[in-house]
Amino acid sequence: MADKESNNKDAVEFPLIESTAKFLETVPPGEFRRLPREFFPNDAHGRTVLEWPAAEFYCHKCNGVRYADPDTSTISFGFDAGQERNSICDYHCRNCRTFLKRFAVVAYSPPAKPEGLGSIAKVGELPLFGPYVPTNVFQLLAEDVDAFQKGLRAEAQGLGIAAFAYYRRVVESQRTHIFDEIIAAAEHVGADSAMIERLKELRQHWRFQRSIDEVKDCLPQILLIEGQNPLELLHPVLSDSIHDRSDEEALEIASEIRLVLINLAERIALAKTQSDELKQAVGKLSARKANRGKEIKSET
Numbered sequence: 001m002a003d004k005e006s007n008n009k010d011a012v013e014f015p016l017i018e019s020t021a022k023f024l025e026t027v028p029p030g031e032f033r034r035l036p037r038e039f040f041p042n043d044a045h046g047r048t049v050l051e052w053p054a055a056e057f058y059c060h061k062c063n064g065v066r067y068a069d070p071d072t073s074t075i076s077f078g079f080d081a082g083q084e085r086n087s088i089c090d091y092h093c094r095n096c097r098t099f100l101k102r103f104a105v106v107a108y109s110p111p112a113k114p115e116g117l118g119s120i121a122k123v124g125e126l127p128l129f130g131p132y133v134p135t136n137v138f139q140l141l142a143e144d145v146d147a148f149q150k151g152l153r154a155e156a157q158g159l160g161i162a163a164f165a166y167y168r169r170v171v172e173s174q175r176t177h178i179f180d181e182i183i184a185a186a187e188h189v190g191a192d193s194a195m196i197e198r199l200k201e202l203r204q205h206w207r208f209q210r211s212i213d214e215v216k217d218c219l220p221q222i223l224l225i226e227g228q229n230p231l232e233l234l235h236p237v238l239s240d241s242i243h244d245r246s247d248e249e250a251l252e253i254a255s256e257i258r259l260v261l262i263n264l265a266e267r268i269a270l271a272k273t274q275s276d277e278l279k280q281a282v283g284k285l286s287a288r289k290a291n292r293g294k295e296i297k298s299e300t
């Protein structure tokens with residue numbers, strides 16, 4: 001019990017977190033955080049409690065970050081100060097009721113001394129802790145989405161070289177599929193045939209090690225990220241050697257690759273839906289026009 005005791009006594013050494021919700025959303029399992037006393041009020045009977053708060057998580061069904069509600073209201077510590085409790089809680093999307101997260105935590109209520117703080121750590125989290133993966137990314141990365149998620153997990157724990165290696169493998173192994181998705185999106189938005197031919201040619205021959213000039217001006221506007229070609233953005237980081245990079249540099253590059261991939265996936269999906277909506281609207285308009293023509297004819 002010595003370790004558990006010291007967990008609480010040394011609580012002052014752990015970083016402070018502003019709220020229990022923030023703790024659930026942002027801290028990986030295995031790391032203690034201090035929680036201010038205000039999070040440990042007394043219930044109607046005078047027992048110290050810690051509330052399982054509403055928190056925000058990514059919901060794949062709603063396709064965005066949503067509020068989630070806990071299925072357990074509080075952790076009760078009883079009447080004595082400085083108590084340890086384990087607790088498990090499930091979270092469901094407030095909007096669609098889909099299960100989003102299960103947490104197992106160990107929490108310590110504040111000691112008797114007035115300046116003492118409580119502390120909390122996750123014993124486990126399912127699905128595993130890490131940045132969320134928007135649904136569109138699953139389509140872009142196909143069967144390598146698993147390796148992408150391993151990259152996310154490595155990134156979330158600050159393992160830069162590991163995250164970089166996973167992301168690089170994903171992009172290299174899905175290169176052809178990424179081109180297929182880009183070509184499909186370009187065709188959807190009616191990009192000119194020369195551009196599509198160029199993309200098809202690049203799909204066959206392009207390697208990340210080859211010249212950056214080859215990918216210039218080969219994408220329709222809608223797929224550009226802040227005006228820049230995502231293939232151009234991926235090119236230098238993926239042709240780069242990791243051997244002379246520090247873990248911190250690798251982590252920075254890894255997070256850039258992640259952002260470009262997520263953004264590209266969202267833009268491809270947008271290109272497809274926008275053009276579908278446009279086609280539907282144009283179809284409806286021309287049908288209405290045709291009907292009006294008939295009406296006018298029958299009136300005359």
Ligand SMILES: [Zn+2]
Nearest residue numbers: 059062093096
């Ligand atoms: Zn939802």
